[in-house]
Amino acid sequence: MSSNAFEVRGGNRLKGEIIPQGAKNEALQIISAVLLTPEKVTISNIPDIVDVNLLIELLGEIGVKINRISRDKCEFQADNIDIPYLQSAEFKKKSGRLRGSVMIAGPLLARFGKAYIPKPGGDKIGRRRLDTHIIGFEKLGVKFVYDNDDNYFRLETDGLKGTFMLLDEPSVTGTANILMAAVMASGTTTIYNAACEPYLQQLSKMLNRMGAKISGIGSNMLIIEGVTSLKGTEHAMLPDMIEIGSFIGLAAMTQSEITIKNAGIENLGIIPEKFQQLGIQMEFRGDDIYIPQQDSYEIQTFIDGSILTISDHPWPGFTPDLLSIVLVVATQAKGSVMIHQKMFESRLFFVDKLIDMGAQIILCDPHRAAVIGLGRQHKLRGITMSSPDIRAGVSLLIAALSAEGKSTIHNIDQIDRGYQYIDARLTALGADIKRI
Ligand SMILES: CC(=O)N[C@H]1[C@@H](OP(=O)(O)OP(=O)(O)OC[C@H]2O[C@@H](n3ccc(=O)[nH]c3=O)[C@H](O)[C@@H]2O)O[C@H](CO)[C@@H](O)[C@@H]1O
Numbered sequence: 435m436s437s438n439a440f441e442v443r444g445g446n447r448l449k450g451e452i453i454p455q456g457a458k459n460e461a462l463q464i465i466s467a468v469l470l471t472p473e474k475v476t477i478s479n480i481p482d483i484v485d486v487n488l489l490i491e492l493l494g495e496i497g498v499k500i501n502r503i504s505r506d507k508c509e510f511q512a513d514n515i516d517i518p519y520l521q522s523a524e525f526k527k528k529s530g531r532l533r534g535s536v537m538i539a540g541p542l543l544a545r546f547g548k549a550y551i552p553k554p555g556g557d558k559i560g561r562r563r564l565d566t567h568i569i570g571f572e573k574l575g576v577k578f579v580y581d582n583d584d585n586y587f588r589l590e591t592d593g594l595k596g597t598f599m600l601l602d603e604p605s606v607t608g609t610a611n612i613l614m615a616a617v618m619a620s621g622t623t624t625i626y627n628a629a630c631e632p633y634l635q636q637l638s639k640m641l642n643r644m645g646a647k648i649s650g651i652g653s654n655m656l657i658i659e660g661v662t663s664l665k666g667t668e669h670a671m672l673p674d675m676i677e678i679g680s681f682i683g684l685a686a687m688t689q690s691e692i693t694i695k696n697a698g699i700e701n702l703g704i705i706p707e708k709f710q711q712l713g714i715q716m717e718f719r720g721d722d723i724y725i726p727q728q729d730s731y732e733i734q735t736f737i738d739g740s741i742l743t744i745s746d747h748p749w750p751g752f753t754p755d756l757l758s759i760v761l762v763v764a765t766q767a768k769g770s771v772m773i774h775q776k777m778f779e780s781r782l783f784f785v786d787k788l789i790d791m792g793a794q795i796i797l798c799d800p801h802r803a804a805v806i807g808l809g810r811q812h813k814l815r816g817i818t819m820s821s822p823d824i825r826a827g828v829s830l831l832i833a834a835l836s837a838e839g840k841s842t843i844h845n846i847d848q849i850d851r852g853y854q855y856i857d858a859r860l861t862a863l864g865a866d867i868k869r870i
């Protein structure tokens with residue numbers, strides 16, 4: 435994939451069926467967990483996206499045997515890990531390119547008593563501290579040194595010991611990291627204020643199949659009785675709930691009739707409801723979501739008639755990863771909504787591009803944007819823009835697909851980080867997108 439821009443001609447109505455990819459953020463946890471056992475682990479429904487492929491490459495470089503049976507299925511065997519490699523410049527560089535690489539630390543501490551965390555990559559969407567991870571590890575008996583010049587954590591333990599901990603915030607990757615360390619600690623660990631996204635529920639179930647003893651799955655209190663070793667297993671990722679939300683938004687914004695196949699509806703939590711609050715109709719047909727072609731959609735108000743606010747919240751609240759999509763979809767709705775992004779402080783700045791396209795948005799402060807829906811009175815117009823992060827990138831793509839004329843979106847590596855073959859899949863539904 436050498437090209438780095440999409441040229442989009444907007445205005446086409448899309449039609450057809452689309453199958454969601456396996457969940458990116460689940461895959462990053464699950465693939466890290468293969469380090470917990472010397473036995474074979476087989477993983478399927480792997481999304482073929484840059485971040486996940488980078489993590490697989492990274493594991494290969496530290497000595498995990500990798501047999502990629504197909505693009506979406508892979509066998510891993512971590513029976514000969516090269517610990518000194520973790521301190522090499524190559525490792526620091528590669529693992530610094532994605533956020534998910536931070537989650538190999540928990541399994542490495544559990545199995546080898548050592549881990550190194552370079553400043554992780556991922557989206558530049560505001561401060562993304564690692565305190566929850568590091569403090570959790572410390573509570574389990576890990577000592578750490580932070581190398582200021584190199585932005586590098588060196589972690590070591592002579593034995594993890596179970597304990598009670600109350601996390602300062604329900605960090606998603608932090609909970610996964612601490613959980614993967616705790617499964618092989620001696621005694622019992624209680625993680626209170628744990629994150630409980632489906633990603634973590636899936637990870638916990640996988641770890642239990644490997645022989646771990648985790649209870650409280652799906653709640654904010656995980657209780658883990660340590661075991662001395664884990665065995666191999668098989669695991670399949672759930673459909674990517676963020677991709678599903680993106681497709682619901684895309685359908686409404688482009689007045690398209692789309693069926694999202696095998697959406698794993700029972701694991702979507704409040705996501706469909708938030709899009710329904712924007713006035714988008716959908717039908718659940720078995721495990722498929724059917725979105726009919728809608729000429730218009732009208733944002734609901736609160737019961738007292740006041741303007742709707744949509745904000746993020748740790749699971750089972752609304753995920754911050756879909757707020758940019760909700761925002762863009764609201765620009766063509768009838769009515770108004772306040773988008774309140776509580777968790778990240780630089781995730782809304784992409785609205786200046788939507789404003790250039792003709793959207794009516796007031797960025798009140800870094801966390802809040804008021805959207806005044808155009809009610810399709812006039813269309814957005816195509817422009818040249820650059821994708822600042824993965825979800826803003828897809829939001830701009832959706833805006834471009836609904837706009838009049840040609841748009842060029844640069845820096846689409848950000849989109850490829852998380853959305854599999856997105857241009858080909860949307861072209862199959864009738865979109866006009868070219869990689870240039
Ligand atoms: C690889 C991966 O899985 N990435 C996801 C993961 O990132 P990640 O695990 O890095 O995100 P965290 O859950 O640690 O926190 C994200 C941000 O929200 C803040 N925060 C978090 C919880 C809270 O109650 N209050 C609060 O303000 C944190 O300080 C941080 O700035 O979870 C984020 C939050 O769902 C998602 O956006 C990312 O897509």
Ligand SMILES: C=C(OP(=O)(O)O)C(=O)O
Nearest residue numbers: 533534556557755824825
């Ligand atoms: C913020 C995200 O990803 P990452 O944590 O990998 O940057 C995301 O998936 O929306």
